[in-house]
Amino acid sequence: MSETFSTEGISYFGVQGIRGWSDPPILDNPAVSETLDGREYEIFTNGGWVRMVAWRRGEDAYWISNSLLNTLSNDQMVGMARSMSVIIPKPMRGKG
Numbered sequence: 001m002s003e004t005f006s007t008e009g010i011s012y013f014g015v016q017g018i019r020g021w022s023d024p025p026i027l028d029n030p031a032v033s034e035t036l037d038g039r040e041y042e043i044f045t046n047g048g049w050v051r052m053v054a055w056r057r058g059e060d061a062y063w064i065s066n067s068l069l070n071t072l073s074n075d076q077m078v079g080m081a082r083s084m085s086v087i088i089p090k091p092m093r094g095k096g
Contacts, residue, residue, distance in 0.1 A: 011072055014065040015084070022059045030054070036082055043078070050074040053081035062086065 018024055030042035044052040049070040054063035064081050066072050072080075 011067040011069075013067055013072060013077075013080070015062075016065070017060065017062040017086070019060045022056050022061050024061055026052075027054050027061060027063065036078075039082075041078070041081055046070065050077040053077050055081065055084075057086055060086070 027042060029044075031045040032043045034041050034043060039055055042054045043050055044054070047070075049066065050072075051066045051070060052063050054061060056062070062084065064077065064084065066077055
C-alpha cells in the first residue's frame with residue numbers, strides 16, 4: 001500500500017505483482033488494452049474511472065489499484081503504471 005497527496009487529502013493505492021502466474025483471475029476482462037512505449041497495459045474501469053492498470057513481463061503479472069474511492073485520476077493511474085519498473089531480487093546465498 002502506498003500513498004499520494006491530492007486536493008482531497010491523502011489517497012492510498014496498491015501495487016501488486018505475482019511471479020510465475022501471468023493470468024491471475026483479478027486480471028480477467030480489462031475494459032481496454034493499450035500499448036505505450038512498447039509495454040502493453042490492460043486498463044480496468046468502473047463508471048468511467050480507472051480502477052486498475054495491469055501489465056505483464058513474461059510469466060509475471062503486475063498491477064496498480066486505485067484508492068477505494070477512486071480518488072486518483074485516470075491520468076495519474078496510467079502515469080504511475082507507466083513509471084513502474086520491475087526489480088527482480090537476487091537469490092539469497094546460504095551461510096557457510
